[in-house]
Amino acid sequence: MKVSDIKKVACVGGGVIGSSWAIQYAMRGLSVALYDINDEQLLKSRGQMEKSLDALVGHDAITQTQKAEIVARVHPTTSMEEAVSDAQFIQESGPERLEIKRSILAQVEQYAASDALYASSTSGLLISEIVAEAAHPERCVGAHPYNPPHLIPLVEITRGEKSSDEVVKTVYDFYQSIGKEAVLLRKECPGFIANRLQLALYREVQDLVMRGVCSVEDVDKALVYGPGIRWAIFGHNMIMQMGNPGGLTGMVKMLGNSGDVWLADMASWTHQPDNWSEVAQPGVDEEMAHFPDYVGHTNADCIAYRDRMLIEILKLHKKL
Ligand SMILES: NC(=O)c1ccc[n+]([C@@H]2O[C@H](COP(=O)([O-])OP(=O)(O)OC[C@H]3O[C@@H](n4cnc5c(N)ncnc54)[C@H](O)[C@@H]3O)[C@@H](O)[C@H]2O)c1
Incomplete structure (x- = not known):
């Protein structure tokens, strides 16, 4: 399978993540089958897609005509056969339970071509x-999006023990080709990359507050108006690189072991x-009370406010 062969994507599971993936693919001109277990769920997916697309129209990211074209590319169905039999790429976003993920994969394998790529949003x-019971584990990878996938560029691809090199490369290139920013976990790792980084930082946030060093409001402020605003542009290794005429090496030399005491x-x-x-809820309530009225x-x-800002940042990153 080559990236250029991918014309139809099946989104299996149309909840929060699946319906956002459907928008992402349809925005990039692909034909999308959106599968869910019953019409009621599909109606909910439709409602969620409408809301997300209206927000994009409202922020001038797409026009009403483009919205109509995107909606027309998404074909809701409760038939797995109809969804996957002629799809080249399958994005599974069913419930986060191992037995359900396995049963979805088994159903997909009944109808999908054996070389159709399979990416789980788990x-x-x-x-x-x-994939423990799968007939074709080589075509399966993990592909963890950040919510909502149609706005947040990151997708974390995990290669399983049995994923083939060719599949991993094609999935990676495919995501890049539709404007995602893919990162690759060369081996499996709980929490992947981004959530581990987030949790490591949040542990320190909690500790600073619990030890009485600062308020909930100030720890959030320190993040947003300090490192956070730079991190929306460059990653931390690049921040180090740009922080010293000698690049990252110069920065490491300059800092020496001074951080060891903090560590x-x-x-x-x-x-x-x-x-x-x-401890935190009253602090957050106070923080919200102090925001300027425009927030x-x-x-x-x-x-x-977050969604408005996100769209502006994505435009600056040339992602919208
Ligand atoms: N919500 C997030 O922030 C987030 C972020 C990244 C990844 N994920 C992952 O994405 C996946 C979906 O999460 P979500 O938040 O969209 O959940 P959700 O509950 O909103 O959606 C799950 C959907 O799967 C459908 N479903 C139930 N049984 C099914 C079956 N047998 N076959 C196909 N579909 C079935 C449900 O009807 C529902 O529409 C999970 O694996 C989750 O871990 C979630």
């Missing part, structure tokens, strides 16, 4: 376990504080 299961003092616990939400003060206001 957040936490290992692809090698999902020795930083959180290393492996169980989150049980009372974290009791807003309710959850709904903040979500709308």
Whole structure:
């Protein structure tokens, strides 16, 4: 299978992630079958897609005509055979339960061509376990998106023990070809890359607050107006590279072992504080109360502000 052979994608499971994947593929001109278990779920998927597309229209990322074309490329179905029999790429986004993932793959294998590529959106299961009973494990990979996939470029591809080199390369090239930014886990690793980074940082966020070093509001502010604003442009290795005339090497030399004292003092616990939400929720409520009016003060206001900003950032990154 070559990237140029991929004309039709089957999105299996049309919930939060599956319906967003459907938009992503249809926005890139591909024909999409959107499979779910019943008409009620498909109706919900349709509603979610409408809402997401209306937000894109509202932020001038697409026109009404483009919206109509995108919707017309998505074909909802409750027939697995209709969804996958002539699809070259299958994006599975069913419930996060091993037995369901295995049963979906078994159904797909009944109808799909044996060389159709199979990518599971799983957040936490290992692809090698999902494919344990598969007839063609070589064409399967993990492909973890960040929510919502049609807006967040990252997709984390995991090669399973039995994934073939050719499949991994084609899946990688395919995602890149539709504007995703793919990263490759050369071996399986729980939490993949991005969620591990996020959790490592969040442990320190929690620890700083629990130790009384700073408020919930200030730790968020320190992140957003400090490293966060740079991280939306470059990754941390590049931040190091640009921070010194000698590049990353110069920066490492300059910093020496000065960070060791901080490292020795930083959180290393492996169980989150049980009372974290009791401590953090009042802090978050206060943080929201202090936002300027253009951000807003309710959850709904903040979500709308986040989505507006996200679209602007994506435009700057030439992703929309
Ligand atoms: N929600 C997130 O933030 C997020 C992010 C990245 C990855 N994921 C992963 O994506 C997958 C889907 O998550 P979600 O949040 O969209 O869940 P969801 O509950 O919103 O959607 C799951 C969909 O699968 C359908 N379904 C149920 N049984 C099925 C079957 N046998 N065959 C096909 N479809 C079936 C459901 O009707 C539902 O529409 C999970 O593996 C999850 O770990 C989720």
